[in-house]
Amino acid sequence: MSAWDPSSSSSSETNSENPSWIHWYCNLRGHNFFLAVPDDFIEDDFNLTGLSGVVKYYTAALEMILDLEPSEPTSVPMPDENMIRADAELLYSLIHQRYINTKQGLFHMAHRYQAGEFGRCPRLGCGNCAVLPVGRFDQTGMDTMKLYCPRCIDIYHPPDPVYVQIDGAFFGSSFPHMLFKTFPELLPSINRYFPKPPTHAQVPFDAADYWVYQPKIFGFRVHASAPDSPKMQWRRWRSGTRFLEHPSGPSYA
Numbered sequence: 001m002s003a004w005d006p007s008s009s010s011s012s013e014t015n016s017e018n019p020s021w022i023h024w025y026c027n028l029r030g031h032n033f034f035l036a037v038p039d040d041f042i043e044d045d046f047n048l049t050g051l052s053g054v055v056k057y058y059t060a061a062l063e064m065i066l067d068l069e070p071s072e073p074t075s076v077p078m079p080d081e082n083m084i085r086a087d088a089e090l091l092y093s094l095i096h097q098r099y100i101n102t103k104q105g106l107f108h109m110a111h112r113y114q115a116g117e118f119g120r121c122p123r124l125g126c127g128n129c130a131v132l133p134v135g136r137f138d139q140t141g142m143d144t145m146k147l148y149c150p151r152c153i154d155i156y157h158p159p160d161p162v163y164v165q166i167d168g169a170f171f172g173s174s175f176p177h178m179l180f181k182t183f184p185e186l187l188p189s190i191n192r193y194f195p196k197p198p199t200h201a202q203v204p205f206d207a208a209d210y211w212v213y214q215p216k217i218f219g220f221r222v223h224a225s226a227p228d229s230p231k232m233q234w235r236r237w238r239s240g241t242r243f244l245e246h247p248s249g250p251s252y253a
């Protein structure tokens with residue numbers, strides 16, 4: 001767990017005398033996918049409904065997040081400073097998950113998605129499609145953050161080890177799908193550049209479009225009945241999709 005240390009911040013507020021806890025936290029190494037949740041969202045009790053039952057030192061954690069003076073302790077024994085910090089991170093993860101699913105949060109995340117700030121799909125056939133952070137669960141401590149590709153509709157481990165400790169609950173399981181429900185125009189077109197199925201003569205080898213991999217042995221497709229045949233190929237198949245093949249090679253599509 002990271003310690004609250006304003007001097008380690010790399011944000012634009014590094015040189016300010018009192019960087020907020022939220023900006024310090026969002027600028028820690030590996031936290032650059034997070035949004036800085038506005039104070040007014042956190043100060044609205046309605047937005048935090050139910051979280052007091054999940055976080056043990058809820059009041060102290062909330063005060064830390066909002067940079068408020070600690071109130072008189074009500075629990076005995078007094079919570080350790082490290083326990084409050086841990087609860088502040090836990091509480092912020094759950095608040096963040098709720099905020100990015102609001103209209104304002106989705107708007108900010110959509111801009112970052114369009115800029116490719118969350119990375120690109122590692123699958124060759126997805127043509128460098130931008131990805132979004134996602135969790136497999138909405139509860140903390142279940143699994144780490146993954147990256148969701150809207151083209152192949154699959155999730156991947158982040159390639160940079162700096163993200164391997166990020167809890168998936170910061171984003172939750174609904175976020176990418178809420179974003180595309182809200183902004184359907186951001187869904188990538190499967191055949192954006194070729195409304196009709198392209199021919200090999202039209203398509204450069206590195207065309208940034210959608211393809212499905214076809215296993216072959218000496219140029220012949222591996223039969224569907226073979227043990228290593230692509231039995232889940234249908235899952236990635238779209239209308240007009242072509243197999244990923246070298247344009248100068250033989251075509252069996």
Ligand SMILES: [Zn+2]
Nearest residue numbers: 121126149152
């Ligand atoms: Zn993909």
